[in-house]
Every structure is written in structure tokens, then in C-alpha cells.
Amino acid sequence: MSAILPLSVRGLTFRADGRALLDDVSFDVEPGGCVAIMGPNGAGKSLTLRLLHGLAAPSAGAVLWQGPRAAEARMHQAMVFQRPILLRRSAAANIDYALSVRGVAKAKRAERVAEALEQAGLAELRDRNARVLSGGERQLLALARASALNPEVLFLDEPTASLAPAAAKRVEQAIVAIHAAGTTIVMATHDLGQARRLADEILFLQDGRLVERAAASAFFAAPKSREAHAYLKGELL
Amino acid sequence: MREIAEGFAAALKMIARLDADLVQIVLLSVRVSLSAVILASLVALPLGAALAVFRFPGRRAVVVLVNALMGLPPVVVGLVVYLFLSRSGPLGFLGWLFTPAAMIAAQTVLVIPLIAAVARQSIAELWTEYEDELRSLGVGPLRTLATLIWDGRFALLTAVLAGFGRAAAEVGAVIMVGGNIAHVTRVMTTSIALETAKGELALAMGLGILLMAISLAVNIAAYAINEAARGRAAPEKA
């Protein structure tokens, strides 16, 4: 049963200093999907995620959550930022804090924290201060914290951008598990292989415009737009 | 020169044998300044955090005001607190004038702006780091302040210790509202001023030495705490 989905994005526009950083973007997200937002640096991928998550307000257009709990949509979402933000506390305390903010009773938290750390393969780091974790561990912890919230929609901003292959693989496995458990995923990524492996739908952005929207298989087989074609070719070089 | 040397020797002897007057004065000083700093922190830390986090009309003006009040002359604070606590003042019914309570009140008022201003700066830094995450989770305003104060506690301790330093070193305000009454409201700074004026250099120097020692100890503590906090953040050796 959906609390906030489906999502309709209509004419989404964001201007700063007179420049349209996002220009009249419209699309829908149905429950259960994994949508990858692709495009070159500065295309507006992170900005789109922030607007969808309600961290920034659009200059025009709307982000319309259509489920029964739309009024408090953000409480049914979670986001992992391009540079994950961890509190200056232990790994376990980071997850416990998030659960407590989202109203999970104290009695149930310890178990869910342990479970989340276990699933992320971070059980041994539970008491380590998050500030001293490696880049890959930070990313995994942020992901574990987000998924512990059982969000209906999870936003991921380049979840493996700065990771070595082994860590990237662990993060991808975690994403697959979260998706399989029923969470709808909207992610920004540069990694064609990753988009191919994870996504079922692609939104291709360039210069703040939604240039192409297609099923992942169709997009990678034969992109319709010249821009996406050039991008795929460039990224593969 | 000889007078100073003799005074110094006498001062050390007083400290060594824990002279009753000396001990009483030191304990009262510490009690007053510690109480003042605790009370001031209860107000100043949330205030500093709120100024760092919330956007409201007039926020800039309040920040400028707090920064300006940081340099408030102690005698002016003494005067204001005196007026409030004097028999005809709005708080005169408390009967606090010329008691340690009045001195605590004066020092509290004196250090609130200092602690709030320093706290605002370090919380603002932490807020830039945390903002997106706390908003993403949907943390409410009060909890946001509590989170920032807790996670910034080591940096904030520096603010609190700076407040203690200013409170303990101040003469003007406590002498006005405390009256420097022997065995009742005499603290280190007021005693030093009085004893020096009377030419009683031994007690003045003894207190001076202890005041410096306390200030040094506080600074060492601040340094050690910061080091410890950094140590916790440093990568563990395998």
C-alpha cells in the first residue's frame, strides 16, 4: 500500500541569479521502480533530487505526491547525499538517531540498529565514530541509516561516485536489497554500468532540461536524442 | 624590592598552610563564577544555537547586539544589576543585594553575551555541515538545537571556559553588587584590590598567584579537552 506514491512532477523549474538551472521538467514515478537520473556534470541531477525531497523550493512547477500521506511526504522518504552527511557520533548512534527522529520507539530501536549494521556489513564498526570512517564505510553507513527508516522512496545522489570497485559493489548490493524489499529508488548516477544494472527507467538531463525519458533497456540499446547518444558515446570512451 | 620578596614569601606560606581566610575567599570565588557560568550557559548555548540556525526578521540585528554586548564593561553590568536588585528596584524584594546571589546574577549577565557569541559561531559551522541531513530526516526545531549543542559540545566547552575566565577575573560588577563584605561577599579579585589598597601585599599576592593558577588550569583543561576530542576523531591505529 503506497503512502505517498505515485509522484507527478510538473513543469519543475528552478532559477538562481536569473539562470534556469532546471527548466520545465515533467515526469512521473510509479511505485516499485528504480529511476536513474543521468547527465553530464552540472546538468541538474542533484538539484532535481533536492527539489523532489523538498529540500529546495521550485521557482515554478510542482512536485506532487499523490498518495494518502502526501502532506508529510518527506517522512516517508530518505536521502543519501552526494557527500554523505554523518553525525559526529558512533555508527550505531547515527542510525539510532534517525530512527528516533522518525518516531521509532526506543525499545525497538536497538534491534533495528543492529540489523541495519549487520546487513551493511558494518557490525564491527558499530562503536566507531562516524568521523573516522573511510569513504566507502561512510557511504555504506549512510545507506544503512536511510534504509533502516524503511522509506517508501529513497533518493541516492551518486552513491558510488568516489568508491573503489569493491566498495562500489557492496553499495550496489545494498541498493538491490533495499529495492527488492519494496522501496522505490530515484538515483543520480554517472556510472553507465550501474544504471544498466540497477535502473529500469532513465531520465536524461542536460543543462537543466529533461532531454530524454525512456525504459533503461531502450535507452541503452538506442537512445533517441542526439544529446544522450553523444553522452553515452563519450562516457564509454 | 625587599617588600615584594617578603610579600611573595608570606603569600606562599599562606597558600602552603591553607590560610582560612584565603581558602574561604577562593571557594566563594569559584562557587560564584561556576554558578554564574552554568546559569549563563543554560541561556547562552540555546540562544547562540538559535541565532545560528533560525532565520527570522531582525536576526542580524540581534547578532550584532550580542557581539557588541560581549565587550560590555563590567561596571555597567554592575550598575544595571544593582539598579534591579536595589530596594526600590524591580527585583528588590529578593533581598539579594550584597549577597553572593547578587554576584552570581551580575556575572551571569556579564558572560551570557560572550558565551552566546562564541557558541553561535561554532554552531553555525556545524549547522552548515548538518543542515541537509537534519532537514531530510525531518528533525524539529528544538531537537535541532539540542543535536547541534550536543554534537558541538567540545567546541562549546571552549566558549563556556572563556566565560568562566571572564567571570572569575572581573572586579567591577561584583564589588558593586556584592559590597566586598569580609567573610560574606569577598572574592579573589575584590580582595586583591582591597588588600593592595591597604598595603597588605601578602594576602593580595597569595590570591593573585591562585587566581593565575586557576586561570591556567582552566586553559589547560580547555586545551586537553580539545585534544581529547581531536584524538577521538583521529584514525585508530590498527
Ligand SMILES: Nc1ncnc2c1ncn2[C@@H]1O[C@H](COP(=O)(O)OP(=O)(O)OP(=O)(O)O)[C@@H](O)[C@H]1O
Ligand atoms: N542553490 C543554488 N544556487 C545557485 N546555483 C545552483 C544551486 N544549486 C545548484 N546550482 C547550480 O546548478 C547546476 C546544477 O547543479 P547540480 O548539482 O544539480 O548538478 P549535477 O547534475 O548534480 O552535477 P554533478 O554530476 O557534478 O553532481 C550547477 O551549475 C550548480 O552550480
Ligand SMILES: [Mg+2]
Ligand atoms: Mg550532483
